[in-house]
Amino acid sequence: MSTTVRSYCKINLGLAIGPSRADGYHALTTLYQTVAAHDLVTVSAAPVAGRKRTLTLTSNDARVPSTATGDAERNTAYKIVEKTLQVTEIAADVTIHIEKRLPVQGGLGAGSANAAAALVALERELSARPEWAAAGLSGPEKLLLASEVGSDVPLFLIGGSVLGVGRGEEVYPLPDLPAMPCVLALPEVGVSTPQAFRDWDALYTLPAGPAPGMAFYKKLTHLQASDKLSQLSRALASAMCEPHSSGVLPVGEDLAENPVLALVRTGIENDFEEVVFRQHPSLGPIKRILADSSSPEQSALYAALSGSGSALFGLYRTEAAAKAAEQRLTEHGIRSLRTETLPRGQYWSSMVVEQSTPPGHKF
Ligand SMILES: C[C@](O)(CO)[C@H](O)COP(=O)(O)OP(=O)(O)OC[C@H]1O[C@@H](n2ccc(N)nc2=O)[C@H](O)[C@@H]1O
Ligand SMILES: Nc1ncnc2c1ncn2[C@@H]1O[C@H](COP(=O)(O)OP(=O)(O)OP(=O)(O)O)[C@@H](O)[C@H]1O
Structure with missing residues (x-):
C-alpha cells in the first residue's frame, strides 16, 4: 500500500513577536493561512514480524535530511511517523518519500507541513489494515505530537485561516478568509x-x-x-x-x-x-x-x-x-x-x- 498527499504550505498574515520565554522560545501571535502550493509526501506501511520497525526516508532534494544523507532522524516527517508508531505500539516497515517543490528555509513552513502530511498519509495507511484500524490517535493527541515536532506543525492539522498563539503551536481555526x-x-x-x-x-x-x-x-x-x-x-x-x-x-x-x-x-x-x-x-x-x-x-x-x-x-x-x-x-x-x-x-x-x-x- 502507499498513500500520496499534498503537503500544502502557509503564509503569515501578520506576525507579532513577544517576549522570549524560559524554554528558549518566543511568545508570538500570528494569523496562518494555508496556500495551494505544495510538496508531495508518500507513505507506505507494511506489517513486520516481531516488534522491530524500520523507517526509511527518501527525497528528490539533497537538502532534505534523509536516509541517504544519514540524518533522517532530523526530518520532521520522520520524527512524527516515529512518534506515532511508538505511541500506537505498531510494528511496521514504513517508507516516506518527500518530493520537494517548495523552498527549504523559505518561511513557508514547508518542512513543518511535510510532518503533518506524513501523519495524514500514515493514518490512511494504518486505517486500511484491519489489524491496525483501531490504533488511531485522537485529534488532541495528534495536535500534541505535532507540537512536539515543531511550532508550525499543528496549524497544518487545521488548515485554512488559523490563529496561532503560544509559541505558534497553540492553534485555533478561524472563519475562512475567501480564496485569493x-x-x-x-x-x-x-x-x-x-x-x-x-x-x-x-x-x-x-x-x-x-x-x-x-x-x-x-x-x-x-x-x-x-x-x-x-x-x-x-x-x-x-x-x-x-x-x-x-x-x-x-x-x-x-x-x-x-x-x-x-x-x-x-x-x-x-x-x-x-x-x-x-x-x-x-x-x-x-x-x-x-x-x-x-x-x-x-x-x-x-x-x-x-x-x-x-x-x-x-x-x-x-x-x-x-x-x-x-x-x-x-x-x-x-x-x-x-x-x-x-x-x-x-x-x-x-x-x-x-x-x-x-x-x-x-x-
Ligand atoms: C517563524 C515561524 O515560521 C512563524 O510561522 C515559526 O514560528 C517557526 O516555527 P518552526 O520552524 O516550526 O520552529 P521550531 O522548529 O518550533 O523552532 C525552531 C527554533 O526557532 C526558535 N523559535 C521558534 C518558535 C518560537 N515561537 N520562538 C522561537 O524562538 C527557537 O530557537 C527554536 O529552537
Ligand atoms: N521535511 C523537511 N523538509 C525540509 N527541511 C527539513 C525537513 N525536516 C527538517 N528539515 C530541516 O529544517 C530546516 C528548515 O526547513 P523548512 O523548509 O522547514 O524551513 P522553513 O520553510 O523556513 O520553515 P518555517 O516556516 O517553519 O521556519 C532545513 O534546513 C532542514 O535542514
Whole structure:
C-alpha cells in the first residue's frame, strides 16, 4: 500500500513577536493561512514480524535530511511517523518519500507541513489494515505530537485561516478568509528561523551592565512586547468580525473580500521584516515589487515577508493582477510561484492524491 498527499504550505498574515520565554522560545501571535502550493509526501506501511520497525526516508532534494544523507532522524516527517508508531505500539516497515517543490528555509513552513502530511498519509495507511484500524490517535493527541515536532506543525492539522498563539503551536481555526490569488516570491537566500529570533533579541534586548553606545539599542520591555501580541489579537478579532458588525462598508468594497480588506486596514505587520530585511537587504525591494504596480487596480492588497522568510508573498484582487506581479518578478530575475490561498474545506478535500493497494490485497 502507499498513500500520496499534498503537503500544502502557509503564509503569515501578520506576525507579532513577544517576549522570549524560559524554554528558549518566543511568545508570538500570528494569523496562518494555508496556500495551494505544495510538496508531495508518500507513505507506505507494511506489517513486520516481531516488534522491530524500520523507517526509511527518501527525497528528490539533497537538502532534505534523509536516509541517504544519514540524518533522517532530523526530518520532521520522520520524527512524527516515529512518534506515532511508538505511541500506537505498531510494528511496521514504513517508507516516506518527500518530493520537494517548495523552498527549504523559505518561511513557508514547508518542512513543518511535510510532518503533518506524513501523519495524514500514515493514518490512511494504518486505517486500511484491519489489524491496525483501531490504533488511531485522537485529534488532541495528534495536535500534541505535532507540537512536539515543531511550532508550525499543528496549524497544518487545521488548515485554512488559523490563529496561532503560544509559541505558534497553540492553534485555533478561524472563519475562512475567501480564496485569493497569491504570488510567492522565492529568493535564492535561505533564512534560519532560530537566527532570525536571535537577531530580534539582539535588536531589542539591552546588554547586561552599563555599555557605551546604548543609544544604538532599542529596548522592548516585557510589557511592551506582550502588548504587541494583544494589539495583533485585537486587530484580527475585529477584522474577522467586521462583516457581521455594525460597521458600515466603504462604498464600492466587496463584502466577500471584506475580512481581508479589514485586516489590511488594521495595519497588520510581520515583525521579522525589521531584522530579516537588515540581514538580507535584497528582500525589502522584492516586497515593493510585489506590492506596487503602475496601475492601482493591479497593486497587491497586501504584501509581506512570510514567517522568518526568505519567501515573500502578495495577495491580489484578480488573477490579472497576480499575473502582472509574477511578470514584474520575472523581469527582476526573481523566481516566483503563482498560487492561491486555500480555505479549510478545500485544504482537506484536495489533500489526498492517491492511495494504492498491492495486487491481491483484501481490506
Ligand atoms: C517563524 C515561524 O515560521 C512563524 O510561522 C515559526 O514560528 C517557526 O516555527 P518552526 O520552524 O516550526 O520552529 P521550531 O522548529 O518550533 O523552532 C525552531 C527554533 O526557532 C526558535 N523559535 C521558534 C518558535 C518560537 N515561537 N520562538 C522561537 O524562538 C527557537 O530557537 C527554536 O529552537
Ligand atoms: N521535511 C523537511 N523538509 C525540509 N527541511 C527539513 C525537513 N525536516 C527538517 N528539515 C530541516 O529544517 C530546516 C528548515 O526547513 P523548512 O523548509 O522547514 O524551513 P522553513 O520553510 O523556513 O520553515 P518555517 O516556516 O517553519 O521556519 C532545513 O534546513 C532542514 O535542514
